[in-house]
Amino acid sequence: MMDDASPLMAALTLIMHFDPVFVNIVQLSLRVTLTAVCLAALIGLPLGALLAVSRFRGRLAVIVAINALMGLPPVVVGLTFFLLLSRSGPLGGFGLLFTPSAMIIAQASLVLPIVIALTRQTIEDLWASYREYLQSIGMGPKQAILTLLWDARFSLATALLAGFGRATAEVGAVLIVGGNIAGVTRMMTTAIALETSKGDLALALGLGIILVGITLVVNALAFGMSRIGVRHAG
Amino acid sequence: MPDNQVRAVALSVSDMSFSIGGVQLIYPMSFQVTSGRRLVVLGPNGAGKSLLLRLCHGLLQPNAGQVHRNDLHPAGRRAHAMVFQTPVMLRRSVLDNVTHALAAIAVPPAQLHGRAVEALNRFGLMGLAERPARLLSGGEQQRLAIARAWALRPDLLFLDEPTAALDPSATRLIEAMLTDLHAEGVTLMMSTHDLGQARRLADDVLFLASGSLVEASEAQQFFNDPQTAQARAFIAGDLVW
Numbered sequence: 001m002m003d004d005a006s007p008l009m010a011a012l013t014l015i016m017h018f019d020p021v022f023v024n025i026v027q028l029s030l031r032v033t034l035t036a037v038c039l040a041a042l043i044g045l046p047l048g049a050l051l052a053v054s055r056f057r058g059r060l061a062v063i064v065a066i067n068a069l070m071g072l073p074p075v076v077v078g079l080t081f082f083l084l085l086s087r088s089g090p091l092g093g094f095g096l097l098f099t100p101s102a103m104i105i106a107q108a109s110l111v112l113p114i115v116i117a118l119t120r121q122t123i124e125d126l127w128a129s130y131r132e133y134l135q136s137i138g139m140g141p142k143q144a145i146l147t148l149l150w151d152a153r154f155s156l157a158t159a160l161l162a163g164f165g166r167a168t169a170e171v172g173a174v175l176i177v178g179g180n181i182a183g184v185t186r187m188m189t190t191a192i193a194l195e196t197s198k199g200d201l202a203l204a205l206g207l208g209i210i211l212v213g214i215t216l217v218v219n220a221l222a223f224g225m226s227r228i229g230v231r232h233a234g
Numbered sequence: 235m236p237d238n239q240v241r242a243v244a245l246s247v248s249d250m251s252f253s254i255g256g257v258q259l260i261y262p263m264s265f266q267v268t269s270g271r272r273l274v275v276l277g278p279n280g281a282g283k284s285l286l287l288r289l290c291h292g293l294l295q296p297n298a299g300q301v302h303r304n305d306l307h308p309a310g311r312r313a314h315a316m317v318f319q320t321p322v323m324l325r326r327s328v329l330d331n332v333t334h335a336l337a338a339i340a341v342p343p344a345q346l347h348g349r350a351v352e353a354l355n356r357f358g359l360m361g362l363a364e365r366p367a368r369l370l371s372g373g374e375q376q377r378l379a380i381a382r383a384w385a386l387r388p389d390l391l392f393l394d395e396p397t398a399a400l401d402p403s404a405t406r407l408i409e410a411m412l413t414d415l416h417a418e419g420v421t422l423m424m425s426t427h428d429l430g431q432a433r434r435l436a437d438d439v440l441f442l443a444s445g446s447l448v449e450a451s452e453a454q455q456f457f458n459d460p461q462t463a464q465a466r467a468f469i470a471g472d473l474v475w
């Protein structure tokens with residue numbers, strides 16, 4: 001595949017020719033990560049908002065714990081789900097280990113604390129300025145949370161992009177629960193981690209270029225989002 | 235007040251007091267707000283004017299005593315609304331700020347737009363309808379806060395120093411609006427530390443100092459013949475604490 005040509009040239013060829021194996025890996029990565037972020041958003045946005053507006057004993061401990069979980073090493077998350085999902089584990093019966101579903105679950109768990117923590121922070125700030133007014137017009141907690149989530153949507157989109165960034169970049173979790181099986185669970189990061197050592201520099205480099213591109217796009221989106229937010233909402 | 239005419243009571247406060255963490259902030263007080271009149275709460279900074287309005291509006295619960303008000307109008311809408319000392323603008327357009335408030339009191343979706351436009355027109359804000367509310371000037375924001383409250387058709391409107399941060403012309407504009415609302419029959423309870431404003435607007439006065447109700451009387455009486463040394467000092471421009 002790559003003769004004596006430089007790995008960089010070979011990598012660009014892979015990208016330009018939409019090499020099927022290459023495209024497959026990129027597609028799987030995006031599908032897994034996007035699904036994981038959507039899952040985390042579905043659970044994390046309402047939970048974060050609820051945490052922002054409610055007051056209960058132990059709330060501060062919960063907030064500290066979730067902030068700490070943001071920094072959880074992906075390999076530890078991977079190991080945890082490996083133990084849960086492996087044949088002898090409590091969730092072994094579902095047969096999910098070494099499937100894309102397992103990778104989605106692991107990545108969603110990595111992203112969830114980020115979404116909850118950033119949502120809580122954003123909503124809490126907004127709640128501080130909205131609270132009395134929303135109570136004044138007789139809004140109950142459910143309506144208030146919907147108002148807050150909607151009005152913070154641009155900042156929250158940035159939180160989701162941050163989660164997407166973390167999930168795209170991590171190797172440990174998906175490698176452990178996915179297993180880097182060619183055509184099934186081989187993601188961009190796992191391919192880079194393992195194919196480099198096997199000498200397939202072109203594939204690794206090509207995927208690296210795509211990863212950097214995705215990171216750039218995500219950051220540009222986040223930047224644009226906050227600009228639109230200001231123009232739109234003040 | 236037209237003398238031998240009995241008027242309804244819009245709000246009745248009896249022996250109400252309020253404290254936070256053992257600190258007494260509002261000492262027991264009783265008074266009534268008469269329907270259709272403008273009650274001005276006067277007092278120096280820190281007297282408890284904002285606390286009193288929050289207690290009357292129901293944002294704070296008194297530790298003792300009662301506040302009687304009819305929260306819900308027979309028609310189902312909320313009977314009172316509040317304009318805050320610093321306007322709270324949602325991160326939405328001017329128009330959406332009003333429709334949001336209307337939706338909160340369950341105005342049918344088909345009427346939201348029409349009623350919001352009516353409120354904006356009424357207060358000369360239609361030209362700004364699509365602007366983000368948070369980017370308006372202070373005076374425009376306060377006007378929007380009043381328009382938004384008016385859109386709810388309250389019987390009783392609380393206003394906490396609605397002109398404290400405004401320049402003289404914006405102040406005059408707001409005062410003219412309040413005069414119009416009064417003419418429409420809305421009961422007003424507003425705080426101010428601006429004596430001139432109180433003279434221009436008040437039918438009745440509550441004078442607070444250090445969390446106590448020092449004097450409650452009709453405006454004329456209060457300004458011409460204050461009964462307490464504290465009120466005399468306040469009117470003369472000497473700070474009371």
Ligand SMILES: Nc1ncnc2c1ncn2[C@@H]1O[C@H](COP(=O)(O)OP(=O)(O)OP(=O)(O)O)[C@@H](O)[C@H]1O
Nearest residue numbers: 254259277278279280281282283284285286319427
């Ligand atoms: N949440 C609170 N906790 C403790 N003290 C408070 C709280 N809210 C108000 N106070 C105190 O209660 C007193 C009355 O406050 P309030 O805001 O009602 O004054 P005000 O008359 O509206 O003053 P201003 O003219 O400056 O707006 C002040 O001394 C204030 O420090």
Ligand SMILES: [Mg+2]
Nearest residue numbers: 283284319395
């Ligand atoms: Mg005040």
